[in-house]
Amino acid sequence: MKYKMIKRMIPLCLLALSLHHEAAWSKGSSLHAAGCSLKTLAGSYSWDEETRTDYSKLGYSKFGQGWVFAVSVGREVNDGKGHITSGQMTINNTYDGKVKTETYTGVVEVRANCVGSYHITLADGTSGGGGVIYIDPKTRNFTLLDAYNIGTAKFVRDGN
Numbered sequence: 001m002k003y004k005m006i007k008r009m010i011p012l013c014l015l016a017l018s019l020h021h022e023a024a025w026s027k028g029s030s031l032h033a034a035g036c037s038l039k040t041l042a043g044s045y046s047w048d049e050e051t052r053t054d055y056s057k058l059g060y061s062k063f064g065q066g067w068v069f070a071v072s073v074g075r076e077v078n079d080g081k082g083h084i085t086s087g088q089m090t091i092n093n094t095y096d097g098k099v100k101t102e103t104y105t106g107v108v109e110v111r112a113n114c115v116g117s118y119h120i121t122l123a124d125g126t127s128g129g130g131g132v133i134y135i136d137p138k139t140r141n142f143t144l145l146d147a148y149n150i151g152t153a154k155f156v157r158d159g160n
Contacts, residue, residue, distance in 0.1 A: 036114035036135050042080025043140065044158045048073045051151030069094045070149070082108055084120060089128075104128050110135065118144055 052069045074089030084106035092099045106120035106128070114137050119130035131147035139160050144153040 036110050036112060036116075036137050038082050038108070038110050039080045040110060040114070040135055040137060040140055041078040041108060041142070044075065044077045045141075045155040046073075046075050046158065047144075047153050047155040049144075049146065049151055049153035051146055051149035053149040067094075072153075076104075076106075078108065082110075084108065087120065102128065106130070108133070 049072050050070070051072075052067050054067050070091055070093035072089050072091040074087060076087030077085050079085050084104070087104040087106065088101065089104065090099060090101045103123045104120040106118065108116055108118050110116040110133075114135040116133045116135065117130065118133045120128035122128045129146060129148040130144075132145045133142045133155075134145075135142040140157045141160055142155045144155065146152060
């Protein structure tokens with residue numbers, strides 16, 4: 001008899017727990033109430049990224065057929081007004097194995113829910129890539145989902 005009662009109570013307990021969890025999520029940590037702005041990204045950041053790209057599908061004859069893997073690290077400064085005022089990155093890839101350094105500037109957009117866009121321009125005027133960013137409103141660190149390669153970059157604000 002007790003077993004049947006307990007068996008009937010389990011779904012109710014799970015429902016109650018689920019509703020409690022949902023209420024706590026929507027009350028204190030809703031994505032819509034995160035409160036980010038361009039000022040959230042003001043400051044300097046160090047970052048690292050690992051990517052892979054199938055250049056044969058992108059029409060780049062320079063790289064030939066197959067996948068190119070790359071790792072890169074860098075530092076940049078965001079002015080808090082939507083601009084990356086200066087940046088430098090060092091890249092190593094499996095195409096030629098050469099390490100090269102590039103400088104860049106760029107633009108960022110930030111929505112109140114701490115999701116935004118990120119695009120950089122290399123010193124020679126060509127695109128350096130970009131994608132969607134997700135910002136932690138407390139630490140102001142962010143992650144970039146690279147729109148041009150398969151990979152993510154982690155940006156850590158100086159002092160974190």
